[in-house]
Amino acid sequence: MSAPMSPPVLETRAVTRDYETGGFPRPRKTIRALKGVDLQVRRGRTLAVVGESGCGKSTLARIITLIDAPSSGEVLIDGQPVDLRAGLSREMRRKVRIVFQNPYGSLNPRQKIGDVLEEPLLLSTSLSAPERREKALAMLARVGLKPEHANRYPHMFSGGQRQRVAIARALMVNPDLLVLDEPVSALDLSVQAQILNLLQDLQEEFGLTYVFISHDLSVVRHVADEVMVMRLGEVVEYRSRDEIFAAPEHPYTRTLFAATPKIDLERIRARLAAKASRARGA
Amino acid sequence: MALLEIRNLSVSFETTAGRFFAVQGLDVSVDEGEVLAVVGESGSGKSVAMLAVMGLLPDTATVSADAMRFEGRDLLGMTPRQRRALSGRDMAMIFQEPVASLNPCFTVGFQIVETLKRHTKLSGSARRARALELLTAVGIPEPERRYASYPHQMSGGQCQRAMIAIAMACSPKLLIADEPTTALDVTIQKQILDLLLNLQTESGMALVLITHDMGVVAETADRVIVQYQGRKMEEADALTLFEAPRHPYTRALLSALPENAVGGRLPTVAVGDWGVRT
Amino acid sequence: MTESAASPPPVSPLLENWRYFARSRGAVLGLTIFLAMVLMALLAPLIAPHEPNLQYRDALLTPPAWTEKGRATFLLGTDAVGRDILSRILHGARYSLGIGLVVVSIALTSGVVIGLAAGYVGGKLDALIMRLMDILLAFPSLLLALVLVAILGPGLFNAMLAIAVVLQPHFARLTRAAVLAEKNREYVVAARVAGAGHLRLMFRTILPNCLGPLIVQATLSFSHAILDAAALGFLGMGAQPPTPEWGAMLAEAREFITSAWWVVTMPGLAILITVISINLIGDGLRDTLDPKLKRS
Ligand SMILES: Nc1ncnc2c1ncn2[C@@H]1O[C@H](COP(=O)(O)OP(=O)(O)OP(=O)(O)O)[C@@H](O)[C@H]1O
Ligand SMILES: Nc1ncnc2c1ncn2[C@@H]1O[C@H](COP(=O)(O)OP(=O)(O)OP(=O)(O)O)[C@@H](O)[C@H]1O
Ligand SMILES: [Mg+2]
Ligand SMILES: [Mg+2]
Numbered sequence: 001m002s003a004p005m006s007p008p009v010l011e012t013r014a015v016t017r018d019y020e021t022g023g024f025p026r027p028r029k030t031i032r033a034l035k036g037v038d039l040q041v042r043r044g045r046t047l048a049v050v051g052e053s054g055c056g057k058s059t060l061a062r063i064i065t066l067i068d069a070p071s072s073g074e075v076l077i078d079g080q081p082v083d084l085r086a087g088l089s090r091e092m093r094r095k096v097r098i099v100f101q102n103p104y105g106s107l108n109p110r111q112k113i114g115d116v117l118e119e120p121l122l123l124s125t126s127l128s129a130p131e132r133r134e135k136a137l138a139m140l141a142r143v144g145l146k147p148e149h150a151n152r153y154p155h156m157f158s159g160g161q162r163q164r165v166a167i168a169r170a171l172m173v174n175p176d177l178l179v180l181d182e183p184v185s186a187l188d189l190s191v192q193a194q195i196l197n198l199l200q201d202l203q204e205e206f207g208l209t210y211v212f213i214s215h216d217l218s219v220v221r222h223v224a225d226e227v228m229v230m231r232l233g234e235v236v237e238y239r240s241r242d243e244i245f246a247a248p249e250h251p252y253t254r255t256l257f258a259a260t261p262k263i264d265l266e267r268i269r270a271r272l273a274a275k276a277s278r279a280r281g282a
Numbered sequence: 283m284a285l286l287e288i289r290n291l292s293v294s295f296e297t298t299a300g301r302f303f304a305v306q307g308l309d310v311s312v313d314e315g316e317v318l319a320v321v322g323e324s325g326s327g328k329s330v331a332m333l334a335v336m337g338l339l340p341d342t343a344t345v346s347a348d349a350m351r352f353e354g355r356d357l358l359g360m361t362p363r364q365r366r367a368l369s370g371r372d373m374a375m376i377f378q379e380p381v382a383s384l385n386p387c388f389t390v391g392f393q394i395v396e397t398l399k400r401h402t403k404l405s406g407s408a409r410r411a412r413a414l415e416l417l418t419a420v421g422i423p424e425p426e427r428r429y430a431s432y433p434h435q436m437s438g439g440q441c442q443r444a445m446i447a448i449a450m451a452c453s454p455k456l457l458i459a460d461e462p463t464t465a466l467d468v469t470i471q472k473q474i475l476d477l478l479l480n481l482q483t484e485s486g487m488a489l490v491l492i493t494h495d496m497g498v499v500a501e502t503a504d505r506v507i508v509q510y511q512g513r514k515m516e517e518a519d520a521l522t523l524f525e526a527p528r529h530p531y532t533r534a535l536l537s538a539l540p541e542n543a544v545g546g547r548l549p550t551v552a553v554g555d556w557g558v559r560t
Numbered sequence: 561m562t563e564s565a566a567s568p569p570p571v572s573p574l575l576e577n578w579r580y581f582a583r584s585r586g587a588v589l590g591l592t593i594f595l596a597m598v599l600m601a602l603l604a605p606l607i608a609p610h611e612p613n614l615q616y617r618d619a620l621l622t623p624p625a626w627t628e629k630g631r632a633t634f635l636l637g638t639d640a641v642g643r644d645i646l647s648r649i650l651h652g653a654r655y656s657l658g659i660g661l662v663v664v665s666i667a668l669t670s671g672v673v674i675g676l677a678a679g680y681v682g683g684k685l686d687a688l689i690m691r692l693m694d695i696l697l698a699f700p701s702l703l704l705a706l707v708l709v710a711i712l713g714p715g716l717f718n719a720m721l722a723i724a725v726v727l728q729p730h731f732a733r734l735t736r737a738a739v740l741a742e743k744n745r746e747y748v749v750a751a752r753v754a755g756a757g758h759l760r761l762m763f764r765t766i767l768p769n770c771l772g773p774l775i776v777q778a779t780l781s782f783s784h785a786i787l788d789a790a791a792l793g794f795l796g797m798g799a800q801p802p803t804p805e806w807g808a809m810l811a812e813a814r815e816f817i818t819s820a821w822w823v824v825t826m827p828g829l830a831i832l833i834t835v836i837s838i839n840l841i842g843d844g845l846r847d848t849l850d851p852k853l854k855r856s
Contacts (some may be wrong), residue, residue: 067752090755102381155340161325186324188324200547261500269521272520
């Protein structure tokens with residue numbers, strides 16, 4: 001790993017985020033979606049964020065990707081505090097990338113997939129058009145799509161294919177920090193395996209740092225170095241993967257683990273038998 | 283008689299490289315009160331097949347089938363008007379991309395009430411009460427406040443639950459749920475699945491569940507269809523599928539579970555033809 | 561599967577768009593008519609049977625050739641001072657099409673840029689620009705155009721400029737509204753994260769998604785432009801008689817509506833056909849640019 005003295009790639013200090021809702025004719029209201037989040041990720045590591053739906057994971061993702069400014073608190077990239085209001089340098093922009101939770105919304109409906117993938121190269125490298133094309137096609141192949149897909153528009157893809165396009169776009173230029181908001185939720189097991197392996201390869205090769213938001217605990221267990229469990233805008237547990245999976249401390253973490261669906265042949269057998277007998281009874 | 287019966291369904295798109303079959307020769311039948319899971323490769327035509335059933339594919343798609351019947355009524359021969367009356371009331375669908383399928387211009391409450399208005403005879407206040415009840419049922423906290431929220435003010439999972447509430451609004455006979463719990467954490471996923479299963483035992487609703495989560499399949503499905511490149515590879519009851527999968531593709535798929543990682547790498551499924559004609 | 565493995569040879573975007581455009585019969589029809597009009601306008605001196613301003617004193621208000629009293633030399637009849645209507649329409653096409661194209665181009669370009677800036681930047685600039693547009697829209701358009709021509713001095717080009725200024729706020733408002741709807745969409749944020757600068761976000765990312773209503777507005781504005789130009793001409797502020805401009809022809813012929821229908825009908829038809837062809841082209845263009853209607 002990196003030298004112990006180098007600052008973490010990403011650090012947040014007491015980050016909060018308020019949303020205003022309501023307004024005419026209803027009274028205005030402020031909701032605090034994040035209630036002071038502190039985290040640190042070192043180079044080449046993966047932080048997994050899990051938590052209740054609506055607890056502020058995507059909000060956090062937008063803040064650490066420097067899209068939205070926190071309502072209070074501080075975000076540091078490579079040890080430097082970032083002030084969005086003062087504008088962002090190109091260099092800073094290049095460092096962080098995001099894969100949005102909602103891949104369809106994050107793809108321009110009038111842009112062909114090939115152009116989607118080439119855009120980051122066009123904007124931050126000086127490659128020629130054929131070189132960009134070649135890189136885009138190579139990345140398409142790495143996420144399991146075909147070259148002819150480059151000429152299609154986003155609405156012509158399946159949910160999982162769009163998700164892969166979104167991942168491919170984020171990987172086109174090597175970022176330092178990649179925030180992935182539910183990147184494999186719409187993928188079948190085999191493609192999921194392919195993508196997870198790809199992420200791992202890139203991490204080993206270029207020392208990428210990931211913040212990985214997911215609901216799938218088996219995936220989290222596979223990818224994470226540290227795990228952060230959130231609930232209602234607060235961090236309830238934040239420890240290394242092995243510790244948390246060996247002995248979850250917070251009751252909510254335990255509830256999460258207990259609710260994970262399992263493949264248990266006996267239970268399937270019992271369930272099907274119960275249903276059959278109900279059907280006979282009816 | 284099966285509630286939904288489809289024989290030899292094919293859906294194709296015109297592409298510059300010729301005709302592309304997203305679904306080819308698919309047979310599906312769903313009985314009342316049954317939970318059918320559809321799993322398979324991403325892009326294998328699961329969503330497209332179900333959208334064909336709902337009659338919601340874009341004009342660029344060509345649909346053909348030997349038979350497509352719902353409660354014995356021929357879906358292909360229906361006028362668009364009859365079809366619209368059916369979908370939303372007797373047949374409902376939860377779409378794969380929740381944020382994209384909600385109308386951004388209206389509040390979530392309004393969108394549920396609209397569905398109720400179109401398909402039921404409830405009075406205005408009864409509709410509102412029912413909408414709140416549905417939001418509570420899908421586990422959205424503070425339903426009164428959420429009632430007046432716009433889709434962009436909600437998290438991905440909250441939008442997904444709102445979609446589920448809309449789909450369940452009229453107690454359909456057939457509910458097609460396209461990856462309904464992808465954006466939900468496992469506790470809420472459990473709550474939603476229990477809700478769907480309850481509805482299904484109580485009212486005999488049939489449920490078609492498209493999912494990638496084998497755990498969900500194991501905990502809910504009666505029967506499973508495995509799809510690959512637009513074709514059905516295997517159809518089996520849930521127990522057989524996990525105990526003794528017959529098709530090599532199914533076996534390969536199950537082996538890619540993250541639990542099966544060796545030395546930090548996941549086994550992947552080689553792109554093969556798995557008996558699909560090329 | 562049935563997909564071929566090799567990636568298809570890249571087609572130039574222009575050619576590809578043309579293919580989609582060509583699939584719509586209406587659009588091709590519209591384009592054909594419009595090109596025919598342009599050709600007619602260009603060849604007017606060669607194909608017109610008469611001088612457009614030559615007055616045949618012995619043939620005042622001759623009806624079209626196919627009617628009872630018609631004369632074969634005046635195919636579409638003559639007007640009150642005995643000028644051949646067909647020749648005037650052919651020559652007039654030069655002015656009228658030119659006016660329409662120039663006015664719409666100026667109004668569209670400036671309106672889009674202003675609207676984009678207002679919607680994208682927002683805040684004070686938006687408020688300022690939109691109040692300005694409101695002021696422009698508050699005046700009756702003809703009156704405003706008149707004032708502008710009075711300031712700029714009479715003449716066809718100044719009249720066109722004035723009409724463009726009057727039509728421009730419609731484009732600006734439309735663009736701004738569409739930009740406001742699009743600019744907070746996630747794909748715009750995604751492009752920003754990918755490193756796109758403001759200009760790229762405005763013109764490459766957002767603008768293409770706002771084109772639909774703009775195209776419709778542009779085709780509608782075309783006829784407005786022709787008619788407004790005629791009105792200005794009528795008031796002595798635009799093209800001066802005897803310039804054979806369609807709108808002016810219409811205006812001059814008003815008093816004969818009941819007695820000599822062809823004098824009004826013929827230039828009216830010319831305008832109508834042009835406008836319809838442009839509308840067809842506009843519809844085709846909108847569909848061509850809509851990815852939802854494309855094959856992959
Ligand atoms: N623009 C907004 N206006 C008002 N409230 C918002 C807005 N965006 C998000 N929220 C609220 O903030 C909270 C956190 O949302 P966020 O999208 O971060 O959740 P999440 O953890 O990503 O959930 P999920 O797993 O369901 O995607 C939610 O309660 C949501 O309703
Ligand atoms: N409008 C369209 N034009 C062309 N091809 C399309 C269109 N819509 C879908 N397809 C193609 O049809 C195939 C099947 O898509 P479908 O959405 O059914 O996949 P899926 O099985 O639901 O996958 P996922 O699990 O990723 O959602 C995909 O290869 C997709 O690219
Ligand atoms: Mg989220
Ligand atoms: Mg799908």
